[in-house]
Amino acid sequence: MDTALLASLVLFGVFFLLLIIGVPISISIGVSSFIAALTVIPFDVAIFTAAQKMVQGINTFSLLAVIFFILSGSIMNNGGIAIRLINLAKLIGGRLPGSLAHTNVVGNMLFGSISGSAVASAAAIGGVMTPLQKKEGYDPSFSAAVNIASSPAGMLIPPSGALIIYSLASGGTSISALFMAGYLPGILMGLAVMIVAYFIAKRNNYPVAERPTFRQGLIVVLQSLPSLSLIFVVIGGIVAGIFTATEGAAVAVFYSVILALFYRQLKFSHISAILKETVVMTGIVLFLVGASSIMSWVMAFTGIPAAITNMLLAASDNPIIILLLMNIILLIIGTFMxxxxxxxxxxxxxxxxAVEIGMDPVHFGIVLLFNLCIGIMTPPVGSALFIGCSVANVSIESVLRPLLKMxxxxxxxxxLIxxxxxxxxxxxxFLGLMN
Structure with missing residues (x-):
């Protein structure tokens, strides 16, 4: 049997088997990769190489950016910025039918871009918006669907830890270019949800918010400016070349602390919980990166990517068909990973x-992440789906109907993307970050 075929059957067969029986994904990756390595090299060489690749995988300066952004997001989540961003979101989308639903979407886009987490966004923004929508007669399932479908938008809008991970996995694609590339797709994701929410709200005669006075609007904008400034400081500094993505992440931590103290929401008792959350999340990410480094080496050593590339290119030489097949596969992957x-x-x-058919690595990174963002709002393992339903206190079955439209x-x-x-x-x- 061909080496690549045998290794891929062992690798993915063991991997999915371990996932099915409930083994944590990072351990599943490491174990399946090690067993696949045994098909081509002896045990002693395999175990030594696996350990070496795991250490090499996490021994990279770029990963510090992910850690700092995790810490920054944790500080932000405890720093009292959600309600200020919600007020700004209400100002932006408040005159549309079902204004609270649109407020939820814009709030998720703003908060998600700062916190870098769809789950944190769904919990924080949904936790505030759900009672307000219920009070004004919104269907709880509709409210939950809007919150779930829009919560991943902030993961595309920078700063995004997922795009940094992609840069690492792709061999060094420009983080600055990826950050800028994520803006329009992230905004389009939010707009797509708002369009569906608009028609549902209009059909159900959901209320429109009262028009705020100029003074009220000015106060809301001024109160939200310190939070929004984080995005301009960090992204502006990275794009302008003032600091690297890692240094920008460290600046985000410093700014988050100053902001939380300014809002007087950060208490001494919060510090231990923030640090614990950061350490746990960092450990999960680093272990995943290390285990995935073993898998990447096994795949490269046995020629699995080249074999899959040849198989897909043999299926069709039409880039449109190949991209469609890739999207379908990634959407399926996103539902359980x-x-x-x-x-x-x-x-x-x-x-x-993607490169073989002429697709730019930056463009592919956005398409990949968009696919996976859709995956976290779908069963059976959609984290945003479960959090959104839990916050709204509705069943998954009841939320699926409005969610399917979104x-x-x-x-x-x-x-389109x-x-x-x-x-x-x-x-x-336009910004000169790529040719």
């Missing part, structure tokens, strides 16, 4: 195919 491991595992597999709109948006590279590449090219 979290974003970080999926990016680490499947970037080495699909990026060579899911369809997001698929259409995904197709896939087949119109300009949407992702216009900003980084």
């Amino acid at each position: 979290d974003i970080t491991p999926a990016v680490l595992i499947f970037t080495p597999i699909f990026l060579p195919i 899911f369809a709109a997001l698929i259409v948006t995904l197709m 896939t087949y119109i590279p300009w949407i992702s590449l216009a900003l980084p090219k």
Whole structure:
């Protein structure tokens, strides 16, 4: 049997078997990779090489950016910024039918871009908006669907830890270019949800918020400016070349502390919980990166990515069909795998195919992440889905009907982003971050 075929059967067969029986994903990655390595090299060489690749995988300066952004997001989550961003979101989308639903979407986009977490966004923004929507007669299932479908938008809008992980997995794609490329797709994700929410709200005669006075609007903007300034300081500094992504992440931590103290929301008792949350999340990410480094080495050593590339290219020489097949596979993957491991595992597999058909690595990174963002709002393992339903106190079954309409709109948006590279590449090219 061909080496690549045997190794891939062992690798993915053992991996999915371990996932099915409930083994944690990072351990599943490491164990399946080690067993696959045994098909081509002796035990002693395999165990030594696996350990070496695991250490090499996490011994990179870029990963510090992820750790600092995790810490910054944790400080922000405890720093009292959610309600200020919600007030700004209400000002932006408050005159549309179902204004509280649109407020939820914009709030998720703003808070998610700062916290870097769809789950944190769904919990924080949904926790505030759900009672308000219930009080004004909104269907709880509709409210939950809006919150779930819009919560991943902030993961595309920088600063995004997932894009940093992709940069690492892709061999050094420009983080600055990826950050700028994420803006328009992230905004389009939010707009797609808002369009569906608009028609549902209009059909159900959901109320429109009262028009705020100029003074009220000015107060809301001024109160939210310190929080929004984080995005401009960090992203502006990275794009302008003042500091690297890692240094920008450290600046984000410093700014987050100052901001939380300014809002007088950060208490001494919060510090231990913030540090504990950061350490736990960092440990999870580093272990995933280390284990995935073993898998990446096994795949490269046995020629699995090249074999998959040849198989897909043999299926069709039409880039449109190949991209469609890749999207379908990534959407399926996203339904049962979290974003970080999926990016680490499947970037080495699909990026060579994308490059082979003339797709820019920056564009592919956005398409990959958009697919996986849709995945975290779908069963059976959608983390945003479970958090959103829990916050709204509704069943998954009841939320699926309105969610499917938003899911369809997001698929259409995904197709636009896939087949119109300009949407992702216009900003980084305009800013001179790529040719």
